[in-house]
Amino acid sequence: MVSIFDLLAEYIKEGRIKLNTHKFHETYTVHDPCNYVRKSQISFGDNYGELSRWVAQQCIDPSLYREMCEDYMNNLCCGAGGGAWAMPYDKERWAYGSMKADQIKNTGAEIVIAPCHNCRDQIMKDLPKHCDMGTNYKETLYLWELVSLCLDFEPWNEAEIEAGHAARDAQFERDGVELDEEE
Numbered sequence: 001m002v003s004i005f006d007l008l009a010e011y012i013k014e015g016r017i018k019l020n021t022h023k024f025h026e027t028y029t030v031h032d033p034c035n036y037v038r039k040s041q042i043s044f045g046d047n048y049g050e051l052s053r054w055v056a057q058q059c060i061d062p063s064l065y066r067e068m069c070e071d072y073m074n075n076l077c078c079g080a081g082g083g084a085w086a087m088p089y090d091k092e093r094w095a096y097g098s099m100k101a102d103q104i105k106n107t108g109a110e111i112v113i114a115p116c117h118n119c120r121d122q123i124m125k126d127l128p129k130h131c132d133m134g135t136n137y138k139e140t141l142y143l144w145e146l147v148s149l150c151l152d153f154e155p156w157n158e159a160e161i162e163a164g165h166a167a168r169d170a171q172f173e174r175d176g177v178e179l180d181e182e183e
Contacts, residue, residue: 003048004115005036005143008147009051010171014167016167017151018152019059020150020151021058021060025061027064028056029068029112030052031068031112031116032049033114034081036048036116041073049073049075050072056146060111060150068106068107069103075103076099078118078122079100080122081118093122097122097123097126100122100123104134105132105133108136110137112141113142117142124140
């Protein structure tokens, strides 16, 4: 299995996708979801804190990046994880979320990149209604949503198409993907 973080980084590094780094001019920060960062570190000995920042910085000028805390392993929970987003624990979610809102506000960032769907919903839909997000905050994007918004759609030449097909085939073989051939 390959994570979306690894796949996006692979595609960017290999040039399989090209990004326009001039679509966004706002300051931004990356939220570190508990499952992708702290829990992954504990369970698997690795996490996606640095990689999610690297991917985001391939999309938007790194000089516009604002860090929430010195060590992403200590970044605060948004309050929506563990099923809390879908459960009737509004007051508890807002209590945790208010600390995350303060963290975001203190960065002065206009855009928050949130790789997790529960985190994105909490930060985008709930926190602005119940917490002070600061005057700069505008929106929250998924990491892959940011990448998709920055895609550069220049047509490939024949050599690039051939290289893309070869890279795809190698990836399918590496990942054990077998497709039925069309008749």
